[in-house]
Amino acid sequence: MFRNTLKKDQLRIPRHIAIIMDGNGRWAKKRLMPRSYGHQNGFNRMIGLLEHAFEMGVEYVTVYALSTENLKRPQEELEGLYNIVRKHFTEYMKKFGEKGVRVRAIGDITLLPQDVQDLIQKAEADTAHHTGKGLNIALCYGARAEIVRAVNQAVKEGKEVTEESFSRLLYTAEVPEPDLLIRTGKELRLSNFLLYQSAYTEFYFSDKMFPEFSNKDLERAIADFSTRTRRFGKTDEQLSN
Numbered sequence: 001m002f003r004n005t006l007k008k009d010q011l012r013i014p015r016h017i018a019i020i021m022d023g024n025g026r027w028a029k030k031r032l033m034p035r036s037y038g039h040q041n042g043f044n045r046m047i048g049l050l051e052h053a054f055e056m057g058v059e060y061v062t063v064y065a066l067s068t069e070n071l072k073r074p075q076e077e078l079e080g081l082y083n084i085v086r087k088h089f090t091e092y093m094k095k096f097g098e099k100g101v102r103v104r105a106i107g108d109i110t111l112l113p114q115d116v117q118d119l120i121q122k123a124e125a126d127t128a129h130h131t132g133k134g135l136n137i138a139l140c141y142g143a144r145a146e147i148v149r150a151v152n153q154a155v156k157e158g159k160e161v162t163e164e165s166f167s168r169l170l171y172t173a174e175v176p177e178p179d180l181l182i183r184t185g186k187e188l189r190l191s192n193f194l195l196y197q198s199a200y201t202e203f204y205f206s207d208k209m210f211p212e213f214s215n216k217d218l219e220r221a222i223a224d225f226s227t228r229t230r231r232f233g234k235t236d237e238q239l240s241n
């Protein structure tokens with residue numbers, strides 16, 4: 001068990017975890033099922049992981065649900081994803097809202113069908129007053145598009161930016177940078193996720209496909225994170241002073 005492998009006082013709970021939820025399609029294919037079955041199981045697993053993460057004391061979770069580039073996928077697959085939002089999103093976001101979680105979408109959600117946008121905006125508005133915990137859902141999100149959008153905003157305002165003021169122009173303006181980024185699905189890449197924000201994030205890659213990434217796997221990732229030394233450019237000696 002998690003608590004046996006690492007003593008409680010050695011455990012450092014990341015304040016913000018970002019997750020690239022990859023591998024739904026391959027998970028379904030292996031079971032001779034359509035990709036949409038993988039996405040449905042991925043959604044269910046996401047809910048379980050989010051509940052577990054918040055229970056463990058994580059304050060912010062950012063999940064990569066749909067990239068700008070994913071919009072080039074077959075319409076049928078995209079419709080399947082939108083249908084999951086239509087059927088289940090409101091119910092679960094209400095549950096998170098009751099636990100004090102603020103729901104935010106990051107990305108250009110205007111690229112989604114209007115009714116899906118409405119559901120997302122309602123969840124954001126209903127939870128906007130919460131300050132403790134945050135769930136950021138990256139939808140139609142691409143980090144390059146996010147950065148270019150921020151640059152254009154700065155140009156429009158006609159002001160030079162600093163690192164701080166620039167980060168406030170990103171979708172993640174009010175959210176601290178991720179401490180731990182987990183990618184499931186065996187790939188070792190960022191796929192255009194949080195390029196600016198993850199400058200000093202710790203990475204954890206899992207060979208498991210997202211629908212089979214268990215709560216225990218999350219605990220393993222956090223235990224691994226707890227063993228990392230985050231130097232932020234400094235030396236070990238400087239850190240111990």
Ligand code: IPE
Pocket residue numbers: 021022023024025026027065066067070081185
């Ligand atoms: C990630 O799983 C979810 C989305 C991109 C929507 P994939 O659909 O990319 O699954 P694989 O990588 O094809 O297995």
Ligand code: IPE
Pocket residue numbers: 020021022023064065066067070187189191
């Ligand atoms: C990244 O997965 C996007 C999400 C998990 C939403 P992809 O499946 O789109 O990544 P690539 O195409 O393999 O890099």
Ligand code: MG
Pocket residue numbers: 022023024185
């Ligand atoms: Mg994939």
